[in-house]
Amino acid sequence: MSAITRTVSILGVTGSIGRSTVDVIEQARAQGGAISVEAITAGQNIAALAEACRRLRPRFAAVADAAQINEVRAALSGLDVEVGAGASALEEAGARPADWVMSAIVGAAGLAPTLAAVRRGAAVAIANKECLICAGPLMLRAAAESGAKLLPVDSEHNAIFQVLTHPAHVERLTLTASGGPFRTWTLEAMAAARPDQAVAHPNWSMGAKISVDSATLMNKGLELIEASYLFEMPEERIGVLIHPQSIVHSLVHYEDGSVLGQLSSPDMRTPIAHALAWPERIAVSTNRLDLAEIGGLTFAQPDLRRFPALGLAREALRAGPARVAALSAANEIAVEAFLGGRIRFLDISRIVEEAMAALEGTEAGLIAKTPSSFGEVAAVDQAAREAARRIAGSLAAA
Numbered sequence: 256m257s258a259i260t261r262t263v264s265i266l267g268v269t270g271s272i273g274r275s276t277v278d279v280i281e282q283a284r285a286q287g288g289a290i291s292v293e294a295i296t297a298g299q300n301i302a303a304l305a306e307a308c309r310r311l312r313p314r315f316a317a318v319a320d321a322a323q324i325n326e327v328r329a330a331l332s333g334l335d336v337e338v339g340a341g342a343s344a345l346e347e348a349g350a351r352p353a354d355w356v357m358s359a360i361v362g363a364a365g366l367a368p369t370l371a372a373v374r375r376g377a378a379v380a381i382a383n384k385e386c387l388i389c390a391g392p393l394m395l396r397a398a399a400e401s402g403a404k405l406l407p408v409d410s411e412h413n414a415i416f417q418v419l420t421h422p423a424h425v426e427r428l429t430l431t432a433s434g435g436p437f438r439t440w441t442l443e444a445m446a447a448a449r450p451d452q453a454v455a456h457p458n459w460s461m462g463a464k465i466s467v468d469s470a471t472l473m474n475k476g477l478e479l480i481e482a483s484y485l486f487e488m489p490e491e492r493i494g495v496l497i498h499p500q501s502i503v504h505s506l507v508h509y510e511d512g513s514v515l516g517q518l519s520s521p522d523m524r525t526p527i528a529h530a531l532a533w534p535e536r537i538a539v540s541t542n543r544l545d546l547a548e549i550g551g552l553t554f555a556q557p558d559l560r561r562f563p564a565l566g567l568a569r570e571a572l573r574a575g576p577a578r579v580a581a582l583s584a585a586n587e588i589a590v591e592a593f594l595g596g597r598i599r600f601l602d603i604s605r606i607v608e609e610a611m612a613a614l615e616g617t618e619a620g621l622i623a624k625t626p627s628s629f630g631e632v633a634a635v636d637q638a639a640r641e642a643a644r645r646i647a648g649s650l651a652a653a
């Protein structure tokens with residue numbers, strides 16, 4: 256058993272990944288790991304932030320909404336912690352001197368604090384795929400300039416990272432996908448799917464947004480883009496296989512015919528522990544894999560007719576980074592509208608598709624060129640959100 260020494264920050268400590276990270280840190284501390292916590296952040300769940308402060312004893316804690324500053328101060332009074340609120344406080348959390356930062360805010364809201372950590376050369380564990388997707392090439396350039404190490408936490412990308420021993424000899428990658436809660440549903444049944452059914456993932460317990468993305472397979476589309484950016488692999492060399500058991504987390508196909516994968520029970524504490532300990536390993540308590548008990552592992556091609564989001568993501572990746580950023584932003588708005596009960600399940604992919612078409616009409620210049628600054632990324636993001644809101648509004652009214 257090896258003990259690690261780290262100063263860490265957790266962006267999005269109150270979410271599903273954030274809570275699992277706290278658990279892994281506590282397990283590492285129990286093994287003698289010297290882990291101090293610099294900063295933690297939440298969106299608006301102040302009670303959960305206070306609980307995380309009591310467990311982790313961070314030096315700084317922040318929430319997203321500046322208007323909540325007095326409420327946060329009151330909730331954290333008596334704890335020896337500096338308090339912040341608002342966008343600049345979240346960014347400060349990423350900028351403070353932790354050598355390892357978990358990026359686990361959901362959506363593009365995580366971009367600025369994650370970038371702050373990347374710019375000062377930290378090891379950044381990337382769970383928040385949207386921040387990488389909306390600004391991929393710029394984020395990778397920032398990491399190259401600062402020497403930051405991006406550690407993939409998404410189970411698929413972490414799996415590839417673990418077995419990517421010879422990058423120059425890779426033929427292709429395969430991302431596995433559980434297929435989500437509607438894997439076997441008919442299109443007619445999917446048309447009537449409710450939010451509570453969409454978030455009821457069969458294998459993983461996750462936040463609402465990624466759960467809906469798993470139900471549409473947009474999550475796999477976003478992961479395809481993430482894999483293309485992280486592992487410098489073109490779209491046509493990344494396949495997707497439906498694997499309902501979520502045991503094989505991805506595959507790397509080498510040019511000598513070898514196929515390497517990483518297997519584990521579906522538990523995010525495994526990739527989080529891998530990223531936290533990297534380049535070492537630590538022990539972490541999870542449900543251990545028992546293949547005899549599982550009995551069989553199955554694989555199938557995804558059905559693009561019922562899950563068009565995967566095709567939309569492939570198109571965006573082929574079109575370039577601005578289209579990719581627009582796709583992810585439009586999807587965030589569509590998922591929010593579905594979770595709010597304003598649109599139907601199949602409208603999510605429809606809104607994304609129509610938003611892309613609308614932008615090609617009105618903002619063709621904006622989404623055709625590769626953004627050369629984070630300001631340009633923000634302009635694409637905003638235009639896509641506006642288009643998606645307009646379309647969602649008209650579908651809701653129909």
Ligand SMILES: NC(=O)c1ccc[n+]([C@@H]2O[C@H](COP(=O)([O-])OP(=O)(O)OC[C@H]3O[C@@H](n4cnc5c(N)ncnc54)[C@H](OP(=O)(O)O)[C@@H]3O)[C@@H](O)[C@H]2O)c1
Pocket residue numbers: 266267268269270271272273296297298299300301303319345358359360361362364365382383384385408409410459460461462463464465523
């Ligand atoms: N969960 C998984 O198993 C899993 C696996 C792979 C990748 N990921 C990725 O990891 C990220 C987090 O997923 P999750 O499942 O942990 O989500 P989640 O449970 O919804 O947690 C999201 C976190 O972000 C915070 N947050 C929400 N809106 C915010 C905003 N506008 N500004 C600042 N903070 C905000 C939330 O704070 P409050 O709690 O205060 O709202 C919470 O701490 C996502 O990008 C997801 O795709 C998740």
